[in-house]
Amino acid sequence: MKSGSTTLTLKIPPNVRGRPDGLLVWILPLLVAQQILLAMTYVPPALHGFDDFRQLYTGGYMLRTGHGGELYDYDTQERFEESLIPSGRHFMLPIDHLAFEELLFAPLSLLPYRAAYWVFMAFNGGLVILCAWLLRHRLKLEPAQWKWLLAPLLLLAFFPIARAMEKGQDSVLMLTLLVAALWALDRGKEWMAGLLVGVGLFKFQIVVPIALLFLVWRRWRFFAGFSASAMAAALVSLGLVGIGGIKEYARMLVSMSVRLTSGADIHRYATQPRDMMNLRGLMTALLDGRMSHGSVQFLIAACSVIVLVAAATRRPSLPLAIAAASLVSYHFIVHDGSVLFLVIAAVLWSASFWNSAGGIVLLLAPLCASILGRNYLAAVPLLGVFLLMLRSGSEDGEFAVGVSPSGAESPGHSY
Numbered sequence: 086m087k088s089g090s091t092t093l094t095l096k097i098p099p100n101v102r103g104r105p106d107g108l109l110v111w112i113l114p115l116l117v118a119q120q121i122l123l124a125m126t127y128v129p130p131a132l133h134g135f136d137d138f139r140q141l142y143t144g145g146y147m148l149r150t151g152h153g154g155e156l157y158d159y160d161t162q163e164r165f166e167e168s169l170i171p172s173g174r175h176f177m178l179p180i181d182h183l184a185f186e187e188l189l190f191a192p193l194s195l196l197p198y199r200a201a202y203w204v205f206m207a208f209n210g211g212l213v214i215l216c217a218w219l220l221r222h223r224l225k226l227e228p229a230q231w232k233w234l235l236a237p238l239l240l241l242a243f244f245p246i247a248r249a250m251e252k253g254q255d256s257v258l259m260l261t262l263l264v265a266a267l268w269a270l271d272r273g274k275e276w277m278a279g280l281l282v283g284v285g286l287f288k289f290q291i292v293v294p295i296a297l298l299f300l301v302w303r304r305w306r307f308f309a310g311f312s313a314s315a316m317a318a319a320l321v322s323l324g325l326v327g328i329g330g331i332k333e334y335a336r337m338l339v340s341m342s343v344r345l346t347s348g349a350d351i352h353r354y355a356t357q358p359r360d361m362m363n364l365r366g367l368m369t370a371l372l373d374g375r376m377s378h379g380s381v382q383f384l385i386a387a388c389s390v391i392v393l394v395a396a397a398t399r400r401p402s403l404p405l406a407i408a409a410a411s412l413v414s415y416h417f418i419v420h421d422g423s424v425l426f427l428v429i430a431a432v433l434w435s436a437s438f439w440n441s442a443g444g445i446v447l448l449l450a451p452l453c454a455s456i457l458g459r460n461y462l463a464a465v466p467l468l469g470v471f472l473l474m475l476r477s478g479s480e481d482g483e484f485a486v487g488v489s490p491s492g493a494e495s496p497g498h499s500y
Contacts, residue, residue: 105442109239112449116242119452123244127251131202134170137420138202138253140178143169145190147180153325156184157333159353170198178355181337184325185318186255186287202253209250209257213240216261216426219268225434243429244452245422256423259288263424267403270307278403279310286318290417291424294393294410295403302401342415343382356416359461362451363417364388366461367468389413395475404431408471412464419460422451425467432470437477443470 130136143166147156155161163177180187193201217224217236224236240246249256262285269278279299285292296311323331341356351357358369365385372381389412396409408428411417425447433444446466454463 105438105445108445112445113235113239113242116244116448116452117238120241120244120247124247124251127248131251131253132199134166134172134198135176136252137178138198138205139166139170139176140180141182141187141190141253141255142194142198142201144180144182144184144187145192146194148184148187148325149191149194153184154327154330156180156187156326157330157337159337177353179337179341179353181341182255182287183289183318183334184322184330187325188321189255189258205253206250212257212261213237213246213250216240216257216264219264220430222271223430223434240426243423243426243448244455245419246426248455249420249423252420254420255287256420259285259291259421260423260426263403263407263427267427270403275304275306276310279304279307279312280314281310282307283311283314283316284318286315288421290414291407291410291421294413295406298393298396298406298409299401301397304401359459360418361416362411362419362422362454362460362463362467363414364392364412364464364468365415366417367464370459370461392471396471399475402431402474404428405471405474408467408474411467412471419451419455419463422463425451428467428470428474432474435477437473440470440473440477443473446470 127136131138140162143162144156146169147153147161147165152161152165157180159177159179162180166177190201190205193205196204214237217240221236224239246257246260248254262281266278266281269275269281279296282292282295292311292315296308296315299307299311326334345351345356345358358373359366361367361369368381368385368388372384376384392409392412396405399405404427407424411422411425411428414421429444429448431444432440433448435441435444443466447470450463450466451460454460
């Protein structure tokens with residue numbers, strides 16, 4: 086791309102030439118082009134209501150019109166979805182997030198569905214730009230004057246982020262909260278970081294393991310901030326749907342997780358365990374049909390405990406906590422993988438050749454696994470990167486909280 090006599094190129098600093106991250110020169114334009122082609126395929130069905138924005142828009146409408154107490158009633162959800170976004174066939178996506186998040190979508194429900202979809206996509210695009218700005222000191226892209234453009238392109242080249250935007254999902258918001266939390270931790274603002282992570286309680290399967298690790302790491306201010314915002318989110322949700330609504334929500338979560346045993350259940354809750362890019366997806370794909378459902382669930386739980394204990398033995402690290410939480414989360418499909426960009430940012434420009442190589446593989450894995458129709462395969466490189474981070478964390482604390490990408494401690498902190 087040229088402007089006058091200036092050529093825009095992605096250059097790798099001399100000290101890292103020949104390293105895996107040098108491949109970005111070649112793969113970034115290809116990945117961006119690939120996402121554009123996929124958007125041409127995925128956006129039209131989403132505009133017709135055949136994707137996740139359908140349930141978020143419906144939830145916002147139900148809250149706005151005084152039906153919060155019925156938010157988690159399956160039949161009521163189905164009736165409202167078909168009324169608001171007629172599909173012409175039986176197509177139901179259950180509302181499965183805590184009610185406080187639907188407050189974001191209540192104003193959007195004032196707009197026609199398609200207009201609301203485009204507004205939310207623009208909102209997500211703004212969040213991507215914000216993430217790029219907050220991560221500018223960690224994304225070692227050159228020339229420096231073009232970093233403001235190349236960093237958003239790198240974010241959009243990551244398939245889960247692009248997929249989240251196309252689906253009208255909230256995963257980009259979750260990524261933004263975690264990026265902002267890392268920015269705060271790098272500046273010694275632990276309470277603020279915890280507060281930001283707690284706002285992400287709408288994806289509690291990701292943020293709760295992160296908070297537990299910070300509690301084990303005895304980062305009290307982080308955990309206090311998390312507890313404050315998470316408690317507020319829970320209380321707001323309770324106020325919106327009532328005790329009965331919370332009970333319905335709990336029953337639905339159990340049915341979508343440990344009790345998901347039949348094809349009818351998978352269809353009802355639009356949840357396929359093999360689509361998960363985590364331990365649940367990988368172990369279900371490998372063991373389902375070979376062992377009883379209960380035995381598979383037990384092994385998933387046992388391996389999840391091992392992952393969390395292993396992470397807890399290392400220095401406090403938000404990228405490491407995100408990698409661990411992603412592996413153990415019960416629900417982690419492709420758009421949820423947006424949060425893995427922080428893991429990629431941590432390892433891609435690492436001092437270790439193998440960490441950097443792992444970052445490249447993890448950058449490509451969700452797209453490749455999706456093309457193959459085997460999303461659970463993306464859990465393999467994620468597990469590999471997690472193990473590499475454990476090894477690096479034990480040696481030099483490269484990914485530790487409060488340590489800048491150059492390895493220097495943040496001001497006022499010595500951990």
